[in-house]
Amino acid sequence: MPVVIDFHVLAQAVVYFISVVCGFVIAIPLGVTTRKLNGQCLLFTDITWTGHSRFQPSFSAGSMCYFPVYLAVAVGIVFAAGMGVYYVYAATRKDPDTGSRMWVFPFTLISSVSAVTFLVAASIISAGFQALCDQYTKGEGVESCKEFDHVNWNDSKDSSSAYEHLKISEGAAWVMVLVWLVQVGLGILRIVRNRRLRSQGSSNPGNSGNVVGKSPTA
Numbered sequence: 171m172p173v174v175i176d177f178h179v180l181a182q183a184v185v186y187f188i189s190v191v192c193g194f195v196i197a198i199p200l201g202v203t204t205r206k207l208n209g210q211c212l213l214f215t216d217i218t219w220t221g222h223s224r225f226q227p228s229f230s231a232g233s234m235c236y237f238p239v240y241l242a243v244a245v246g247i248v249f250a251a252g253m254g255v256y257y258v259y260a261a262t263r264k265d266p267d268t269g270s271r272m273w274v275f276p277f278t279l280i281s282s283v284s285a286v287t288f289l290v291a292a293s294i295i296s297a298g299f300q301a302l303c304d305q306y307t308k309g310e311g312v313e314s315c316k317e318f319d320h321v322n323w324n325d326s327k328d329s330s331s332a333y334e335h336l337k338i339s340e341g342a343a344w345v346m347v348l349v350w351l352v353q354v355g356l357g358i359l360r361i362v363r364n365r366r367l368r369s370q371g372s373s374n375p376g377n378s379g380n381v382v383g384k385s386p387t388a
Contacts, residue, residue: 178360179272180261185353186254192349193246195342197239199335200295204235206328211235212336213298217305225309234298238291238343245284246346253277274364278357285350292343299336 204211207229214230260272303315316333323329 176261176263178356178363179257182353182356182360183254183257183261185349185356186250186257189246189250189346189349189353190254192342192346193242193250196242196246196291196339196346200235200339201239203329203332203335204232204239206330206332208325208327210327211298212302212329212332213295214301215305217302217308219309222310225306230298234294238295238339241287241291242343242346245287272360274357274360278354278361281350281353281357285347285354288343288346288350292340292347295336295340295343299340302336 209232210229211232211234212229213234216228216230218226218228220226302318306312306315306318319330319333321329
């Protein structure tokens with residue numbers, strides 16, 4: 171029997187794998203920057219200028235950076251990778267009814283919660299990054315937040331490429347929100363299609379013997 175590909179399920183698998191890529195792009199730059207600053211989080215950092223080129227930073231709580239990183243790893247990478255593999259397997263099954271009999275509502279609910287949670291994470295990164303830049307550019311002679319990359323710290327901290335890293339993580343975080351919203355949309359579409367199939371099956375009782383055990387599942 172030839173393999174029958176369910177393109178709707180396959181599309182959901184592709185979206186999950188896009189989430190994996192975005193998860194790496196969020197976690198790695200933000201995590202590297204935090205590690206190079208000895209675990210200090212730049213997001214929402216308060217800067218007090220004490221001279222022409224000297225300032226005293228008051229770093230925010232580490233959770234401001236760790237939350238987006240851990241979320242990206244746990245949900246964006248690990249969970250999404252597992253779901254992606256499962257959906258590829260389901261999409262390429264020989265049974266053409268596999269897609270209509272998969273659990274859809276629980277995963278759509280999880281996708282909805284993930285979208286909201288990533289929205290919170292993206293907002294934290296954007297607001298925290300903007301707050302840092304607003305504080306830093308108050309310094310005399312500072313023209314751009316990009317100059318933060320060249321700060322000379324008195325200890326082992328290193329902020330080189332911090333601006334680029336935060337900018338990359340910020341962009342990937344907002345793409346991640348869109349990715350999970352697309353996943354929610356595909357899940358809702360699958361629920362609607364399954365209910366339509368169920369209603370069509372109930373309106374054709376003469377064919378009930380052909381669909382035993384293959385009722386669409388929401």
